[in-house]
Amino acid sequence: MHTRFRGVTIREAMLLRGPAGWAEFSPFAEYGPEESSRWLAAAIEAGWQGWPAPVRDLVPVNATVPAVAAADVGRVLDSFGDVPAVKVKVAESGRTGPEGVAEDVARVAEVRRLRPGAALRIDANQGWDHTTALAALQRLAEYGLEYAEQPVAGIEGLARLREALHAAGTPMRIAADESVRKETDPLAVARAGAADLVVVKVQPLGGVRRALGIVGAAGLDAVVSSALDTSVGIAAGVALAASLPALPFACGLGTVALFTEDVVVPGWLPDAGHLASGASGASRARPVPDPAALARLRAGEDRQQWWRQRLVQAHGVLSAT
Numbered sequence: 001m002h003t004r005f006r007g008v009t010i011r012e013a014m015l016l017r018g019p020a021g022w023a024e025f026s027p028f029a030e031y032g033p034e035e036s037s038r039w040l041a042a043a044i045e046a047g048w049q050g051w052p053a054p055v056r057d058l059v060p061v062n063a064t065v066p067a068v069a070a071a072d073v074g075r076v077l078d079s080f081g082d083v084p085a086v087k088v089k090v091a092e093s094g095r096t097g098p099e100g101v102a103e104d105v106a107r108v109a110e111v112r113r114l115r116p117g118a119a120l121r122i123d124a125n126q127g128w129d130h131t132t133a134l135a136a137l138q139r140l141a142e143y144g145l146e147y148a149e150q151p152v153a154g155i156e157g158l159a160r161l162r163e164a165l166h167a168a169g170t171p172m173r174i175a176a177d178e179s180v181r182k183e184t185d186p187l188a189v190a191r192a193g194a195a196d197l198v199v200v201k202v203q204p205l206g207g208v209r210r211a212l213g214i215v216g217a218a219g220l221d222a223v224v225s226s227a228l229d230t231s232v233g234i235a236a237g238v239a240l241a242a243s244l245p246a247l248p249f250a251c252g253l254g255t256v257a258l259f260t261e262d263v264v265v266p267g268w269l270p271d272a273g274h275l276a277s278g279a280s281g282a283s284r285a286r287p288v289p290d291p292a293a294l295a296r297l298r299a300g301e302d303r304q305q306w307w308r309q310r311l312v313q314a315h316g317v318l319s320a321t
């Protein structure tokens with residue numbers, strides 16, 4: 001990866017080839033069999049079932065700006081090209097005190113300076129406490145945020161913050177991410193009225209169809225994001241975004257731009273701020289890995305063995321349910 005993101009600089013993924021096309025199984029290294037089993041369900045859908053037909057061709061995407069210094073923002077933005085929206089990471093672990101918040105504000109201000117017309121959203125990955133979030137979002141509101149993604153942890157935390165922002169005269173849309181994909185009940189946040197929209201990721205939610213069902217049952221607008229997938233996994237995100245009945249916000253599916261290299265050549269990067277689902281009959285709805293890139297990026301034998309073991313364990317969970 002060009003920049004450390006979510007604590008990683010190397011993204012590992014297992015690729016599978018089924019009759020419907022290539023599929024990705026890439027739960028983060030610290031995830032156990034239970035959580036990984038949903039990622040495997042998504043891979044099985046991708047490789048052995050395929051996805052529902054798209055209802056739109058073009059999926060607008062956002063640039064994703066990791067928690068870099070303000071001076072590096074321009075370089076990151078340039079790698080995404082001209083996009084309609086930018087998501088800025090804030091509240092990085094260990095940087096949630098006053099100094100960290102000042103860095104976050106500087107990063108957002110720099111994005112706003114460089115992309116005055118873009119829709120802007122922040123993602124705190126539940127890193128702030130209530131007081132810090134309230135103060136930080138009131139400062140950040142000045143830059144015109146379309147929403148704040150998971151500023152604090154928990155469904156009750158989101159609801160309380162949303163009300164406090166209203167009461168303080170700075171109402172702001174709240175998006176739930178961890179409160180959807182990490183909860184045993186992904187609909188609880190919607191039922192509690194704790195968020196205005198949901199962020200949905202295909203692999204953590206167990207596939208395109210399951211994610212579609214969750215969005216429908218939640219009755220909220222949805223933003224589809226990547227799980228930092230290779231272009232093979234991005235195709236599943238595009239399939240979901242292209243089959244949602246409504247797509248009012250740009251999606252976090254441009255993350256191949258954060259990689260130095262991808263298994264598909266060229267990687268699936270936004271073109272004029274969009275990815276094409278192939279609904280129009282054109283294009284590359286099912287990307288195919290490049291054999292030379294696969295050979296170059298192949299993990300060592302031990303690591304491959306570890307991934308095979310994870311696959312077997314995740315499969316064990318799936319077949320027991």
Ligand SMILES: O=C(O)CCC(=O)C1=CC=C[C@@H](O)[C@@H]1C(=O)O
Pocket residue numbers: 006062063064087123125177225226227228251252253255
């Ligand atoms: O939503 C985006 O713009 C890109 C995807 C993204 O931010 C993430 C992908 C994978 C892991 C997460 O830490 C992170 C997120 O929190 O949404």
